[in-house]
Every structure is written in C-alpha cells, then in structure tokens.
Amino acid sequence: MDRIWVRGGRPLDGRLAIGGAKNAALPLMAAALLTTESLILTNLPRLADIVTMADLLAELGVEGSFRNGHNGHPGGSAIELKATELRTVTAPYDLVRKMRASILVLGPLLARIGKARVSLPGGCAIGTRPVDLHLLGLRALGAEIELRDGYVEARAANGLSGARIDLPIASVGATENIVLAASLARGETILANAAREPEIVDLTLCLGSMGAKIRGAGGDTIVIEGVDALHGTTHAIIPDRIETGSYAMAAGITGGRLELEGARLDLLGAATSAMRLTGLALDKTSTGISAVCRNDRPMPVNVTTEPFPGFPTDMQAQMMALMSVAAGASMITETIFENRFMHVPELVRMGADITLHGGSAMVRGMPQLKAAPVMATDLRASMSLVLAALAADGESIINRVYHLDRGYERLVEKLQTCGAEIERLK
Numbered sequence: 001m002d003r004i005w006v007r008g009g010r011p012l013d014g015r016l017a018i019g020g021a022k023n024a025a026l027p028l029m030a031a032a033l034l035t036t037e038s039l040i041l042t043n044l045p046r047l048a049d050i051v052t053m054a055d056l057l058a059e060l061g062v063e064g065s066f067r068n069g070h071n072g073h074p075g076g077s078a079i080e081l082k083a084t085e086l087r088t089v090t091a092p093y094d095l096v097r098k099m100r101a102s103i104l105v106l107g108p109l110l111a112r113i114g115k116a117r118v119s120l121p122g123g124c125a126i127g128t129r130p131v132d133l134h135l136l137g138l139r140a141l142g143a144e145i146e147l148r149d150g151y152v153e154a155r156a157a158n159g160l161s162g163a164r165i166d167l168p169i170a171s172v173g174a175t176e177n178i179v180l181a182a183s184l185a186r187g188e189t190i191l192a193n194a195a196r197e198p199e200i201v202d203l204t205l206c207l208g209s210m211g212a213k214i215r216g217a218g219g220d221t222i223v224i225e226g227v228d229a230l231h232g233t234t235h236a237i238i239p240d241r242i243e244t245g246s247y248a249m250a251a252g253i254t255g256g257r258l259e260l261e262g263a264r265l266d267l268l269g270a271a272t273s274a275m276r277l278t279g280l281a282l283d284k285t286s287t288g289i290s291a292v293c294r295n296d297r298p299m300p301v302n303v304t305t306e307p308f309p310g311f312p313t314d315m316q317a318q319m320m321a322l323m324s325v326a327a328g329a330s331m332i333t334e335t336i337f338e339n340r341f342m343h344v345p346e347l348v349r350m351g352a353d354i355t356l357h358g359g360s361a362m363v364r365g366m367p368q369l370k371a372a373p374v375m376a377t378d379l380r381a382s383m384s385l386v387l388a389a390l391a392a393d394g395e396s397i398i399n400r401v402y403h404l405d406r407g408y409e410r411l412v413e414k415l416q417t418c419g420a421e422i423e424r425l426k
Contacts, residue, residue, distance in 0.1 A: 004398040004412065006389035007421035008371060011293075012256035014418035018244050018263040018288065019045040019409045020237035024199040026101040027176040028206055028237060029053045032062055032081035033108035034184060035210060037232030042078040043262075044237060048405040049099050054079065056095045056102055060109075061087035082232075086113060093119040093150060099406075103131055103173065106152060107181030110143050115155045120147075133167055133174035140165045141178070141185055162187030162226055170195045170220070170307050176203055183212040185226040194222045197308040198267045202238045209233040239288075241267040242314045243408060245275070246383050248291035249315075249322045250415070252280040253391045255293045258418060263288040269309035277301045278322060300328035300365060305336050317343045317384035324352035325391055326365030333360040343381035346374040350388050350396070371396040379407045386411070390420060397425075 020043035030053070032039040044050065044066075054064050060083075067078040089109050096102040096119040109116035120131065131152065135145050141160040146153045162185050167174060175195040180203075182189035194200070196218055204217035210233045213225035244263040251258040252275065265272060265284050276282055279295035300323060305313040313336035323330040324347055334340050341361060344354050349372045353364040371394030376382035382403040389396035401424070404411055412424045 001399070002401055003425045004386065004401050005423045005425055006386065006396045006398065008369075008390050008392040008394065008396065010419055010421060011254045012250055012258055012390070012415070012418040012420060015259040015261055016247060016414040016418055017261045018239045018247070019043070021045075021199055021202070021240040022047055022049055022407055023242070024202045024237050025050060026053050027104050027180065027199070027203050028235065029057060029079070029081060030104040030108055031180060031203065031207060031210070032057065033060070033083050033086070033105060034112055034180065035230040035232055036084050038080055038082045039210070039232055040078060040080045040234040042234065042236045043239070044077050044079050045240065045409045046077055047407060047409055048402070049101065049407070052095065052099045053101065056091055056105065057081060057083075059088070059092065059095060060105065061085060089113050089116045091116075091118040096121050101173070103134060104177055104180065106134065106154060107138060107177040110138060110154050110156050111160055111181045111184035114157060114159060116152070117154075118152045120150055120152065133169060133171045134177045137165045137167070137174055137178035137191070138181060141181055141189065160185035162189040162224070164190045165192065167191070167193040169193075172197050172200065175200055175222070179204060179207070179214065179222060179224060182224040182226060183207055183214070183230065185224075187226055189224040189226065191222045191224070192220065194220055195307060196220060198238060198241060206233065206235040209235060238267065239263050242312065242380075244268065244289065245271050245312075245315045246318050246387070246408070248275055248280060248282060248289070249318045250387055250390060251291040252278055252293050252298055253322050253325060253387050255296070256418070257290070257292040259285065259287065260289045260291060261287045265289055270306070270311045271315055274301055274303050274311055274319070278326070297325055297327040297365065297367070298322055300326040300330035302331045304333040307336075313337055313340060314380050316340060317380045318387055320344070320354070320361060320363055321347060321384040321387040323363040323365060324354070324369060324388060325367070326363070329362060329364045331360055331362055335359065342377040343384050346377070346381070346385055347388055349374055350392055352388070368393055370394060373397045373399065375399045376401055376403045379403045383408065390415075
C-alpha cells in the first residue's frame with residue numbers, strides 16, 4: 001500500500017493547476033444515461049472516483065472513452081459517454097460499494113427505462129449519509145421503491161410525473177438525483193429546500209444545454225419542466241472549489257505563495273472570508289487565484305460547517321490543520337457529518353493541541369508541529385495530514401493515501417513543482 005513521505009518546513013512558492021470538480025463530474029457523468037446521444041465532458045479530473053463511475057456506466061451499457069489534454073487545460077482531460085442502448089438496469093454492489101455517488105444513476109435509469117436496481121452505496125466512513133431523501137423524491141415522482149437484499153429496487157411502469165417535493169434537509173445528492181429524474185418526467189416538478197452548491201448549478205447548466213428546462217438552481221427552489229427527450233452536448237466542468245481551498249491553505253500553513261490556475265473565487269462561498277481572516281490574501285488573477293500568506297502565523301478563526309454558501313464540511317479538516325499553527329485558539333464546529341473528526345488523533349500525534357467537545361473542536365495553535373507517522377482515515381482527512389506535514393519539523397509518513405486518489409489529482413507532482421519535499425512511496 002502506497003505511502004507519502006514529507007519533509008516539512010519549506011514555504012510553497014509557484015503555480016499549480018486546479019482540476020475539474022469531482023463532485024460536479026460525477027452527477028454530470030450520470031446525466032449521460034438520459035440521452036442516446038454523446039455527452040462530452042471536458043476539464044475532467046482523472047481520479048479514482050471518476051474511473052469508478054465510468055466503470056459503473058460501462059456495466060450499464062454506456063460506451064465511454066477518455067481523452068487527455070483536452071482544450072489545453074493543464075492536466076485536464078475529457079470523456080465521451082454514449083448510452084445508445086442500455087443492457088442492464090442493475091448497478092452491482094462490487095462497483096457501488098466503492099463510492100456513494102453511484103446512487104446518482106438511480107434517477108436517470110428510472111426516468112429513461114422506468115426501472116432500476118441499484119445497490120446501497122459505500123464511500124468514506126465519515127458518518128451516516130442515508131439515501132432516504134433520494135427515495136422520498138423519486139417516490140413523489142411516482143416511483144414504486146423497495147429495499148431488498150441490500151438493493152434499491154425501483155419501478156415506474158407508467159413513467160415519472162412532476163410533483164412538488166419539499167426536502168426536509170437540503171441534500172446535495174438528493175437534489176441532483178431528483179433534478180436528473182425530473183428532467184424527463186411528465187409535467188412540472190417544484191423542488192423546495194433544494195441544495196444550492198455550485199456543482200448543482202453546473203449540472204443544471206449541462207442539462208439545459210441538453211434540452212432540459214430548469215430554472216432556479218443556486219437558490220432554494222428549483223423548477224423543472226419535464227421534456228420528452230434530451231440530446232447530446234459538450235460541457236466544461238467547473239474547477240474544484242475544495243481542491244482550490246486545500247491548496248490555498250497549503251500556502252497559508254507553510255507561509256508561502258501560490259498561483260492557483262483555473263480556480264474561481266466565486267465558488268468558495270464562506271470559505272473565502274474565513275481564509276482571509278486567517279491572514280491569507282486571496283485575489284483574482286488573469287489565470288485564476290493567488291493565495292499569499294501575509295503573517296508569520298495564521299490568525300485564529302472560528303468556523304462552523306454549513307451547506308453552501310456556508311463553510312464546507314469538505315474543508316473542515318484542512319482548516320483544522322491550518323488552525324493547529326495559528327497564533328491563538330479557534331473553535332471548529334461540524335454540523336454536517338457526525339463522524340468527521342477522525343483526523344484529530346493523527347493531528348495530535350504531530351503536536352497539535354485539540355480538544356473535542358461533542359461536535360466542536362477547540363484548537364489551540366502551536367508555534368510548530370512535529371513530524372510523525374500518521375494514518376489517513378478519509379479523503380479530506382488525508383489532505384489535512386499532508387498540510388500538517390508540510391508545516392511540521394522533520395520527516396512525516398502518511399499511510400493509507402489511497403483516499404487521496406479519490407479527490408486530488410497528481411497531488412505529489414503539483415506540490416513538488418512548488419518546492420515541497422514530498423514523495424510517494426510504493
């Protein structure tokens with residue numbers, strides 16, 4: 001199993017490219033099931049989760065081909081997906097268990113074929129993420145659904161019909177699944193308390209380019225007027241806001257400066273103000289964003305994770321690493337996932353002073369972290385340990401880095417080009 005070696009203490013300085021958003025790419029790939037024509041997605045990140053989704057679509061009968069270096073984007077690639085004829089409506093456990101986003105094929109299969117059999121999903125062990133809101137929405141559209149032998153078995157013999165759906169929680173995945181399904185449903189669907197994340201806006205832009213009639217994305221109510229059929233299109237995936245924030249914090253924790261090519265400041269929401277309060281200068285440039293550390297040590301900032309445009313849960317672990325070297329104490333509160341503090345014991349091994357109080361962590365900044373062997377527990381926790389190791393005194397080893405392959409493309413190479421002493425050990 002691969003490990004990452006890091007010798008810390010060097011400020012990062014240089015340019016690195018921000019890839020396409022994984023969390024946007026996955027529902028966009030599922031949208032290929034809604035048409036018999038080709039869907040071409042550019043600015044595609046090459047990550048383990050992308051390969052998993054491509055394998056799942058291939059299992060269903062979707063023809064897919066990757067292309068490298070599309071449109072000259074640094075490290076970018078593209079994929080062409082064509083679902084002319086589907087050979088099965090079963091998404092098997094062996095593929096779905098690897099990634100929770102696999103559940104996003106459920107809505108498109110129901111909308112196009114009228115039936116689906118999808119295994120209950122897996123993914124990072126960061127807490128309960130039930131699919132009940134997905135099923136609530138699809139039932140409202142007319143689907144009959146049973147849970148049997150670990151599978152969601154759904155049927156809509158007469159097709160789906162528009163409805164008003166009020167989500168009790170603004171779930172990103174449920175919003176995406178419902179929007180995908182409602183695009184081919186009869187009549188109008190009103191989705192209230194919809195999630196507002198940029199990835200959902202990106203999905204609706206692509207669906208609109210395919211002929212869907214959708215308005216309101218980015219707000220809390222989305223209206224979808226179902227159409228008879230969708231056609232193919234070419235769509236550029238938005239840059240990854242979590243990768244952007246992670247590397248911006250890498251500049252902050254090492255006292256460095258980075259040019260984040262392809263990044264967009266407007267996608268960061270409350271994370272922008274939180275990072276600026278630490279003393280990190282974030283400015284728009286002609287090619288993306290510059291992230292420059294202005295202080296000897298970050299200033300302490302209290303953050304609470306919230307749905308977009310609030311501070312994202314996917315940046316909580318990285319922010320905790322940054323606050324571990326802040327000039328004072330900060331409080332980090334997690335409200336999205338109940339089990340997302342598994343990185344705390346590993347940061348403590350590196351000298352961080354962190355005390356947990358239920359869903360909050362009191363972080364007392366230390367002048368210096370110390371190198372240590374640590375173990376990654378999930379995707380974002382992995383990145384927090386990389387950040388801590390970049391700032392620590394000495395040589396650290398990060399184990400179980402396969403988590404990183406799910407969400408950070410060419411991480412080691414990107415950091416090396418900016419002066420980090422970091423290697424991946426086979």
